[in-house]
Amino acid sequence: MMKSLKLSVAALLVLFSSATLAAPAVSTAAEAASKTATAVEQNVKSAKNKAHSLEKKVTKKVKSQKVSKKKNRNSSVKKGANTALCKDGSYSKSKSRKGACSRHGGIAKWL
Numbered sequence: 001m002m003k004s005l006k007l008s009v010a011a012l013l014v015l016f017s018s019a020t021l022a023a024p025a026v027s028t029a030a031e032a033a034s035k036t037a038t039a040v041e042q043n044v045k046s047a048k049n050k051a052h053s054l055e056k057k058v059t060k061k062v063k064s065q066k067v068s069k070k071k072n073r074n075s076s077v078k079k080g081a082n083t084a085l086c087k088d089g090s091y092s093k094s095k096s097r098k099g100a101c102s103r104h105g106g107i108a109k110w111l
Contacts, residue, residue, distance in 0.1 A: 085109045 084092045087105035094100040101107045 083111045085111060 082094055082097060082100070084094075084097075084100045084107045086092055086101035087108045090101075090104050091111075092100040092104070092107075097110075
């Protein structure tokens with residue numbers, strides 16, 4: 001029995017030593033930190049790019065809204081019954097007085 005126990009221990013030692021040799025090398029803490037820092041830098045760049053593109057979209061939308069407001073102020077509507085000057089400077093020629101200038105801040109003056 002002692003002989004089979006020695007063989008078993010020897011077999012285990014061979015098994016563990018071969019597993020250790022076959023195991024991949026463990027990276028050092030500095031290598032892991034370097035990989036993590038690189039991943040974080042890439043995430044930051046990606047976030048900055050997304051923020052920049054969103055900023056461009058918002059700026060473009062604000063500019064187009066300003067242009068459309070200027071067009072509304074310069075629009076000419078014939079004055080007559082049910083014509084109103086809205087608070088934002090545009091004119092409304094609605095079929096009834098109810099709802100005139102409802103999306104332009106209300107009525108400033110009936111014409």
